[in-house]
Amino acid sequence: MIISSGRSRIRSSVVLLAVAALAVTGAVTVVTQTTTAQAAADNLVAAAAVEDEGADCPVPGAVSLTANSRLPDPFRKVNGTRISAKSEWRCRRAEIKELAERYVYGDKPRKPASVTGTVSSTSITVNVTDNGRSSSFSAGVQLPSGSGPFPAVVVLGGLGADTATIRAAGAAIISYDPLAVGREGTPRNNKQGAFYSVYGASSSTGLLAAWAWGVSRIIDVLEQSGGNILRADATGVTGCSRYGKGAFAVGVFDQRIALTMPIESGSAGAPIFRGIAGESGAQPLSSAYGEQPWLGDAFSSFTGNPNTLPVDTHEMVAMVAPRGLFIMENPHIDWLAARSGSVAALGGAEVYKALGAGENITYWSDVQDGTHCASRTEWRTPLQQNIQKFLLKTGNAPGAIRISSRKAGNLADWRDWQTPTLSDGPTTPPTTPPNTPPPTTPPPTTPPPTTPPPTGGGCSASMSINQWTGGFVATVRVTAGSSPVNGWTVSVPLPSGASVTNAWNVNRSGNTGTVQFTNVSYNGSLAAGQSTEFGFQGTGTGAGLTPTCSSG
Incomplete structure (x- = not known):
């Protein structure tokens, strides 16, 4: 059964124009050189103007949870037909989003009734009201040298891509504490934080979707600020370990994110669910589900049998397409499931290629240092290139797939579908102009702490x-x-x-x-x-x- 969501029709023409212009790249196992035409097309691939471009698409009703050890076909719609045009990806993505929320993450609510806040050179404040409930949180800001407005990278929990490299490349840092929005260490029936103050402590939504909701509200405030300090249309996100899981979810669920950079995200992050049980030493799904309420409550039914899931993380990778994606993994710690992560990247890259945006995804696990969440020299150049390409719009370096031989996955072992050649479909101009509310008032220079400190010193x-x-x-x-x-x-x-x-x-x-x-x-x-x-x-x-x- 297919039911209509009844959501407003909003469409960004920029992304589909760019997708239509891009050429499909060749093998993703090597760094390819870009042509001048491809470079120009790459610079057109931008973040969407709205959080969810497929908000008006019909979403699936009940689906059959039939066991399948192979990865679901990302090109096959719930009704059994396969998409044949690039323009169809928008609503196919909406189907995947619905299934991911329903069975994996829990619901990420749409933009609340009221979002207000302030942006300064040192901080961002966010105030939310929805369903008669309100909450607030804040984030720090560090600007690079030079004059703005600047693109910005949201860094979750203080752990992510090298912030010195990000600022040197010309992007600001937004320091976001996810635990202020969804607190760890809480039972599933009494979740805490700004998200759950609005949507209820017993909400079935997991922390990762709640953290993603928080970043979306930061972008709402950036849009309202007029873009004098930070550009809302050039936002990236990064995080490592548990915050890598969060960064991945942020990029998956908000199409305004121009560049997504999860690092060593492990189980409940990028690695395919179907592969984790068979990967020696990887954190079991039951452990990832039980450690913290990261995943939605509904995922409990699949911790022992992920083969019945109607989605898998290669499709979440695909949900980021054609926007910038740079996945960094560590093959030296078995717990992090890098082999399953490489399969997710390879599977998602097939969608990127079909959309003509194969050069917009980078995967890199070929690193020498095994320290968890370290700043690695191997990642510095591709990090700079991705910032230049997707946030500054000054570069056109192609993406690369660099998989360590220590944890090399084989996509052929996991799929029984082939990648179609998608035709160029028609584009639809946006029906709603961008939001430009009046400037907000200056915030206090020092945001309040998001977690209570110990009562004494030390x-x-x-x-x-x-x-x-x-x-x-x-x-x-x-x-x-x-x-x-x-x-x-x-x-x-x-x-x-x-x-x-x-x-x-x-x-x-x-x-x-x-x-x-x-x-x-x-x-x-x-x-x-x-x-x-x-x-x-x-x-x-x-x-x-x-x-x-x-x-x-």
Whole structure:
């Protein structure tokens, strides 16, 4: 059954004009050179003018959840027919979006009844009212040198692509705390944060969709600000680890994002759900679902049998097309499921190619350093090129697929469909002009802390554990008290038989017994109430670990 959503018809002609102009690239396993015509066409591929271009498309009703070990055909509509024109992708994408929300992420609500806020050179404030409920949150801003208005990259949780490289390339940084919008460490029936203050603590929507909703509201405020400081039409997003999962969801669900850059996102991020169970050492879906309420509540039915899902993450990759996408993965930590991630990228790249935008996707897992969420030299040049191409509109470097031999997936093992040659379809001009509300009032120079600080000075530490048979991964959050902290040490007494094998974003002393973790150069200074995170992997059991923090 197909039902109409009854949503307003809004269409951006820019994207389809660009898609029609682009030529289909060849094999994605090598870096290809772009022609002058292709370069000009690439510069036309821009973010959409609206959050969801397919809001007026019919969405599927009940669908059959038939087991299929192969990846679903991204070109096959729910009614069984395959798309044959590029213009049909808009509504096919809307079908995938509906299924992804229904079975994986939970519903990401449309723009609320009221979104207001302020933008300055140091901060953004967001105020939301919907369904008679209100909430607020804020984000920090760091501008590059030069004169604006600037494109900007939203960095989730302070972990993402190298911010120094981003600013040097000419883009601003928007520091977004996802936990202010959807807090971790909460039960599924009592979720907390700005999103759940509006849509209810028992909402079935997972944290990733809630985090994506928060970034969409930031873009709403950027649009209202008039673009004097930051350009709403040139926004990117990045995050690593759990925030890589979030960055991926942000780009998937908001077509105004011009460049999506998830890093080492692991299970519940880019890697295909169907591949994770068979990838040795990868975080099981049940673990990813249970660790935090990242995924929607409905996903619980699929943790043990993802083959019955009517969608998979290669289709989420495809939902970003033809916009810029740069997926970065780490093949050195089994937990991160990089082999399944490479399959997702290869599958999604088939849609990019069919749309004539094959040069707009980059996947890179061919790295030497195995440290989690490290700033890698291999990624610096493609990062600069993607910012220039999709945010600054000054470059035309082609994308590349660089898959490490350590974790190389084979798309042929996962699909029983072929990529069609899509004809150029007609375009429809937009029916609604862009929103240009009057400028907002200046915000306070220092946004309030988004999480309550410890009651005294010094620092505190909290920990979440991912345990599996024979090993675990720990994520530690360090929070300054009522006074700034300049340097910190976290002590973790390990039980007998447990040993630390790897750590990231931190220095460590020892591997067994009481292990001391000290800050690295970039995360030792914390303002009052500010937090940072580090992680470590170990053998044995991590149950019952109690970290303590000291400052100075």
